[in-house]
Amino acid sequence: MNSLSILEPATDESCCAPAGTPALGAEEAKQKALVFKALADPNRLRLLSIVKAEASGESCVCDLTEPLGLGQPTVSHHLKILVDAGLLHREKRGTWAYYSLVPGALEQTAGLLASL
C-alpha cells in the first residue's frame, strides 16, 4: 500500500472537525507529507520528468542513470521512493525494471494541495 493509495479514500474530516482543531488531521497530514517528501528532491523530480516525457510511456532504469549523471544504485534508490509514494509504477521484465507514471498520480497530488 503506497502513500497515495492510502489517501485515495480520504474522508473529508474538515467538515466534522470540532472547532479549535486543525482542518487537516494529524494522520492524514502524515500521509500527505510522505507524498511531498518523495517530490522534495531535485533528482526525483528530474526522474519523474524523464519518465513523463518518454513517448513509449515507460523508461528502463538503464536509460535513467546517464541523463542524471548518477550511479544505478542511487537512481534505483530514488525510483523506489517514487514507487512507494504511489507516483511511479515498476515492472520487472527480464534483466531490467521499467518505470511508468501511475495514471492520475500527479493530478491526485495536485488535488492534495487544493484540499488542504
Added chain:
Amino acid sequence: MNSLSILEPATDESCCAPAGTPALGAEEAKQKALVFKALADPNRLRLLSIVKAEASGESCVCDLTEPLGLGQPTVSHHLKILVDAGLLHREKRGTWAYYSLVPGALEQTAGLLASL
C-alpha cells in the same frame, strides 16, 4: 526572493532541451524541490490548512501553537520555511506576526506538477 517567485518566470526549457537531457533542468528542479520540501512535513501541512480555513484570511502565530500542540519557537520555525517557500505571507503588527496564504501559491505549486 522566495522559491515560488524564482520559479514564476520559468521559461519552458523542455521545448529546446537537446535530446538525451532531462526535460527538467538541474537548477529548475532544485527550485521546485524547495517548494515541495516546505510541504514535506505534517505540521507544516496542518499550519497551511489552519491558515487557509481561517475566515478572516489570516492567523496570528499566537493562535497556531495550541491546535498543533507545539511550542511557539517550533511553530515559528515551520512558518518561516513556508514564508521562504513563497506559500505564506507574514505581517508583523504590534506584538504578533500574522500569516496569510499567498494568493495563488497553492495553485502555482499544483502547476509545478503539471509542468514536470
